[in-house]
Amino acid sequence: MKLSSLVRQHVAALRALLVLTVIVGGAYPLLVWLAAQLPGLHDKADGSIVQAGGKPVGSSLIGQLFTAADGTPLPQYLQSRPSMAGDGYDPMATSASNLGPESIVDAPDKPSLLTLVCTRSQDVAKLDGVDGARPFCTGGGVGAVLSVIGPRDTSGPMAGRVTHPVRVVSVNEPCTATTTPFLATYEGVRVECAKTDEDYSTGQLVPVHGAANASPEVPADAVTASGSGLDPDISPAYADQQADRIARVRGITADQVRTVIAAHTDGRALGFMGEPAVDVLAVNLALDQQRLGG
Structure with a gap:
């Protein structure tokens, strides 16, 4: 290949790199950002931040914990579902267990x-x-869960099942001086509690x-926990279960709490997709506003 042809190819490649960098790395992101500033899109583009008293208090898309500094649930608030994202609802560590x-x-x-x-x-x-x-x-x-240890059936539809238990251990209950297993006997064999230094994997696992x-x-x-660890909503059933506790702590009626919950409950998308959901942050803000309003 002639040197002039090689130079032309490299110049063409460099020119394409520069043009694509300007378009993809500059113009396109700028266009997307400008579109996101349009009325109706601005709040969503900025993270759907919820304001209260002129201050950001959370996002309508990301759940959060309503707990004291030591992790104890604050009883005056609707509690969110568990989260496995970091220490809880960490957007930088979104994950499931x-x-x-x-x-x-x-x-x-x-x-x-x-x-x-x-x-x-x-x-x-x-x-x-x-x-x-x-x-x-x-x-x-x-x-x-029990680990049932003994001879097993080697054939037929019950192959692998222990036929005559000789030892039964409650595998999730460690032994202490006062521990008694949740079940006294299983098929006539006394149930033991587990010891930390013993292996019970040879037994047949039997959930009770x-x-x-x-x-x-x-x-x-x-x-x-939700798959993302960031779910901001809970089910109406879980919200309703918490109503009496919230009412008692706030000194209001349970019907008042349930009215607020109902006002922030969304139905199924398009009437048939998903399940009804309660916005935890919105309910808690409304309850606080109700208190401030007298």
Whole structure:
């Protein structure tokens, strides 16, 4: 290849690079920014920031915690659903726990999804004064899971199932001097509580439903985090559960709280997509404004 041809190719490539840099790196972002400043789009482009008293208090698109400095829920406010994003609702750490339905056995330094749900249910129930019992949860707020150890069936439809238990361990309940397992016996075998230095993985894992109602009083969104960890809304059922507690702390009636909740509840998109949702921040701001207004 002649030197002149090589130079022409490089000059053409450099010219294309400069033109695309100006268009894609300058003109296009500027055009998008100018469009975002149009009436009706400006607030959304700036993060849908919510103002109260002339000060930013949050975003309508990103949830937040309503807790004291030590993490204790503030009882006068509607509480958001759990968040696994950083320390909670951190936009720079949006994530889920990546724990699924098969996460039922606690690790030494990490509770299973089942135990997280059980513990949260107990905490929410204590705050709101309701029954926190859930299927497959112990009264102590951990997953009700047994490791059943013994000979297994090697054929047929029950292959892999322990046929004659010789030892049964409640795997999520550590032993202490006063610990008693959530279940006394299983198929005639005394249930033990787990010891931290023992491995029970050879046993068959058996979740125990227990006596709790199949429809728990504490709603699902009160004990599970959203996929993004940033969901700003909760279900009407969870909001309604909190109404009596909020009314008691604020010295108003539960009907007044429920009226505010209803005013900030959105129905299904287009009437059929998704589920109704309550805007937590909007409700809390309205409740504060109601107090200030007398």
